[in-house]
Amino acid sequence: MIDRTAPGPVRILLADDHALVRRGVRLILDGEPDLEVVAEAGDGAEALALAREHRPDLAVLDVAMPRMTGLQAARELSAALPGLRLLMLTMYDNEQYFFEALKAGAAGYVLKSVADRDLVEACRSAMRGEPFLYPGAVTALIRHYLDRARQGEGVPEKILTAREEEILKLVAEGHSSKEIAATLVISVKTVERHRANMLHKLGMRDRLELTRYAIRVGLIEP
Amino acid sequence: MIDRTAPGPVRILLADDHALVRRGVRLILDGEPDLEVVAEAGDGAEALALAREHRPDLAVLDVAMPRMTGLQAARELSAALPGLRLLMLTMYDNEQYFFEALKAGAAGYVLKSVADRDLVEACRSAMRGEPFLYPGAVTALIRHYLDRARQGEGVPEKILTAREEEILKLVAEGHSSKEIAATLVISVKTVERHRANMLHKLGMRDRLELTRYAIRVGLIEP
DNA sequence: CCGTACATGGGTGGCACCACCCATCTCGGG
């Protein structure tokens, strides 16, 4: 665990699949004297590896990344490096995602549509241990959630299992059951089983509705 | 039309719905002595208004924006301001998008996953009147297309007919061929015919891809 | 230690989707 009472800027790991966005965010953060980007990752797996290597104080993670999403990465990061603060960066103003981010241990949730000052403020809030979220008005909601979570109480449970989400992503990307089965090295029947379970859980009729759902929750891009 | 032989930096209009991305891209471009961002827009309509007001030399447009997509904005911009150079910025490495961008009069097509140097180079290429695109290898393809467009009518014709769009909307909303046929009071076969024509035109495989397309162009909400 | 949740796999059958083939009618432009 890093000693945050020590002087020097906050050391930040930045993960986003778009190099252009990374570059821009880095310029914004490095422009602040108390913030410093020490590593950049292009996906969740890389973020995990770089975090182990660089031991940053704070990780700023894009939610939608190839290979491993920012949410998965957040879960792994908070397990592997307990002292690490997490800030989620996303394009989608989505409630489900938001709660998942909190459950994954994120200290804040920042939309890409916010101004650059807000990102800087979110970083500082995260390091102070304060929750930060985009509209600012919903802070009470978060605080309430965090309080409940601290007491180990009921949290908004995940609708889909990890495996189901994995398969949903592939379904929504347009892959056939056969293709998905080949990718995951499981039987076609199992893929169809998971898909059927998701359809039933979500009250949907076909993979087209699943696709729109996946887009809504930010699992894939349209 | 602006006199590009005059000295001074290239005056750029930047349009992206994410303020954070705008800020980052602006920092990248303003870091170059020959490039200068003179206006920022958050959606296509705003881009159009700001372009009329500021008369920039170059517009860098995100493809996916609310209200009016970058592609629509590009079409309107090239009609309203013939001297304006257009550069499309996108998250999607998608061939269909790419050709639509060219049809809309774009001089280049840059992925957000590219490095910042490439964006700067793309801006300079666009101002020199050279095509720029991401892999670099397909340049001949673009040049060929642009040559044809210069001689022939540069008018970007609509890809889908009105009837096709009507049916696409219903398809993307999840209605079956039978339901659509009943709604429009035509035969199931005709619905399937239109759908097949669209699949062929757009180079797609199934209605799932059509749905994502409909969401992209703003025909329906996810 | 037992139940529940989760992931895995199989079989059958109906139906929608989609790719081919074919045709007619209308309308506007060369």
Added chain:
DNA sequence: CCCGAGATGGGTGGTGCCACCCATGTACGG
């Protein structure tokens, strides 16, 4: 005045999706 584009409709056949049925193994919590 014809010709191409668009809208309309039909048939055949393959394949994938999806709804039912069934089962086994593992892991975790009460």
